[in-house]
Amino acid sequence: xxxxxxxxxxxxxxxxxxxxxxxxxxxxxxxxxxxxxxxxxxxxxxxxxxxxxxxxxxxxxxxxxxxxxxxxxxxxxxxxxxxxxxxxxxxxxxxxxxxxxxxxxxxxxxxxxxxxxxxxxxxxxxxxxxxxxxxxxxxxxxxxxxxxxxxxxxxxxxxxxxxxxxxxxxxxxxxxxxxxxxxxxxxxxxxxxxxxxxxxxxxxxxxxxxxxxxxxxxxxxxxxxxxxxxxxxxxxxxxxxxxxxxxxxxxxxxxxxxxxxxxxxxxxxxxxxxxxxxxxxxxxxxxxxxxxxxxxxxxxxxxxxxxxxxxxxxxxxxxxxxxxxxxxxxxxxxxxxxxxxxxxxxxxxxxxxxxxxxxxxxxxxxxxxx
Numbered sequence: 001x002x003x004x005x006x007x008x009x010x011x012x013x014x015x016x017x018x019x020x021x022x023x024x025x026x027x028x029x030x031x032x033x034x035x036x037x038x039x040x041x042x043x044x045x046x047x048x049x050x051x052x053x054x055x056x057x058x059x060x061x062x063x064x065x066x067x068x069x070x071x072x073x074x075x076x077x078x079x080x081x082x083x084x085x086x087x088x089x090x091x092x093x094x095x096x097x098x099x100x101x102x103x104x105x106x107x108x109x110x111x112x113x114x115x116x117x118x119x120x121x122x123x124x125x126x127x128x129x130x131x132x133x134x135x136x137x138x139x140x141x142x143x144x145x146x147x148x149x150x151x152x153x154x155x156x157x158x159x160x161x162x163x164x165x166x167x168x169x170x171x172x173x174x175x176x177x178x179x180x181x182x183x184x185x186x187x188x189x190x191x192x193x194x195x196x197x198x199x200x201x202x203x204x205x206x207x208x209x210x211x212x213x214x215x216x217x218x219x220x221x222x223x224x225x226x227x228x229x230x231x232x233x234x235x236x237x238x239x240x241x242x243x244x245x246x247x248x249x250x251x252x253x254x255x256x257x258x259x260x261x262x263x264x265x266x267x268x269x270x271x272x273x274x275x276x277x278x279x280x281x282x283x284x285x286x287x288x289x290x291x292x293x294x295x296x297x298x299x300x301x302x303x304x305x306x307x308x309x310x311x312x313x314x315x316x317x318x319x320x321x322x323x324x325x326x327x328x329x330x331x332x333x334x335x336x337x338x339x340x341x342x343x344x345x346x347x348x349x350x351x352x353x354x355x356x357x358x359x360x361x362x363x364x365x366x367x368x369x370x
Contacts, residue, residue: 005368007039010102012116014091014109016050017043017068018059020233020254021207022288023108023129025060026173032062033174033360041066042100046073046091054256061179061258071098088112096121104145104367110136117143125367131157131284146367151307153283169366172286172311174356180261180295189266193230193252200227202301202331203267205260206289208234208242211281213273213303219324220331221248227331232263264296269334272302276321283307294351297344299334301327311354315347 011034013027027043035041047070057064071094076083092115099105099121106125107113113126114136123145128137131154141147141158147168149155155170183189190197208214214231221229230250234242239251255263264270270293274281285307293300294312302308304318317337319330334340 007034007104007364007367008100008102009034009039009041010044010099010105011041012044012095012105012107012109012112014088014107014112015045016048016052017045017070018050018052018054018056020052020256025257026129026288027108028056028060028062029174029176029356030360031066033356034364035063035065036357037360037364039364042102043068044095044099045070046075046087046094047071048073048075048077048087059256059258071095085111089115092116092119110134110140113144114140128154128158129285130280133157133161148363148366149284150286151284151310153306153310157283169363171359171362172354173288173291174354174359175291175295175351176356177295177352180264180292182261183265183296184262186265189262193263193266195230195250195266196228200268200335201230201266202227202269202271203230203232203264204271204273205232205263208238211275211278213275213281213321216273216275216322216324216327217271218242218246218249220327221246223324223328224331227268227335230266260292261296264293264298267296267298269331270296270298270300271327271331272300272308272316273327274303274305274308274321276303276305281305281307286311291351291354294347294354297348299337299340299344300347301330301334312347313350315343315350317343 011031031041031043043066073091074087076086088111092112096119104123104125105121108127108129110132113124117124117140125146126140126144127148129150141163149170150172152170155168158168159165195201204214204217206212228250230252232252232255243251272287272290276282282305290311300316302316302318303321317330317334320326
């Protein structure tokens with residue numbers, strides 16, 4: 001048998017930690033999975049203020065099998081694009097002069113990785129989640145060891161831009177099914193969330209960014225009075241503004257990741273309404289919420305997009321994107337379909353192949369093949 005080689009992986013992530021954003025769970029789950037395979041993992045993040053004061057391992061409910069270190073940075077993200085660039089540069093400089101020895105420096109942030117490449121750090125592995133092809137990305141791709149993407153659409157796009165196919169691995173995001181093994185029952189979940197017990201609930205869980213398509217679901221809420229639309233996520237200022245505009249939507253605010261399995265249980269239908277107006281949504285994303293919903297044994301209504309089909313195939317009620325009336329009809333079909341349980345069963349069978357550990361193993365094998 002091939003002798004096991006323990007890699008020292010330095011995962012550098014320019015994020016607040018903990019964070020309510022989906023990239024936070026994606027990053028810590030990746031680190032946990034690499035470590036579960038026996039590799040030594042250090043997650044390097046900037047020292048930034050976060051409204052979430054919990055320990056990251058407890059907040060995300062991951063094993064303490066990797067190390068988290070924090071490097072100094074200017075916390076200027078609030079200043080907009082210039083502030084974010086200043087913060088990225090100072091974080092990259094801190095990392096350059098503080099990085100421990102490792103076999104690979106791995107990350108998602110093309111600006112920080114490009115700066116590290118310019119400063120002579122090697123070897124670098126970039127995991128692209130949005131198909132970026134800005135100046136930083138173009139500088140970076142010729143200086144990295146490998147490129148990881150989360151969809152075939154992104155893989156095709158980078159190959160068209162001249163990146164060698166043998167240097168790219170497309171591997172979707174993952175899920176740990178044990179995290180979803182023991183949800184609350186529907187009644188207990190609704191009582192906890194303050195949702196009515198006598199209504200059908202169509203639920204969206206995620207940010208309210210435009211490419212996520214939540215605005216289409218909010219518009220749909222005005223077209224179907226017998227179904228309550230519940231939304232978990234969004235910033236306080238967004239919710240305050242939208243609540244008066246969409247009185248039939250129940251905005252539940254941000255909830256920690258550890259509640260996800262129980263929050264999904266409150267829904268009769270789970271909705272992934274990604275827009276077709278943004279190439280990230282159409283081709284480059286691998287939606288964490290979609291993969292998590294597939295483990296919930298609930299019907300899923302989702303936009304009919306290549307990025308969605310790549311993950312779930314036909315095991316969801318796929319509707320025309322950006323069309324509130326089509327979304328309403330999809331929700332109605334999901335609620336009335338006598339075969340819905342068969343579809344949810346097929347979605348669950350499909351998601352069993354999406355483990356974080358299996359994903360990490362594919363990436364490690366790809367890196368070791370260099």
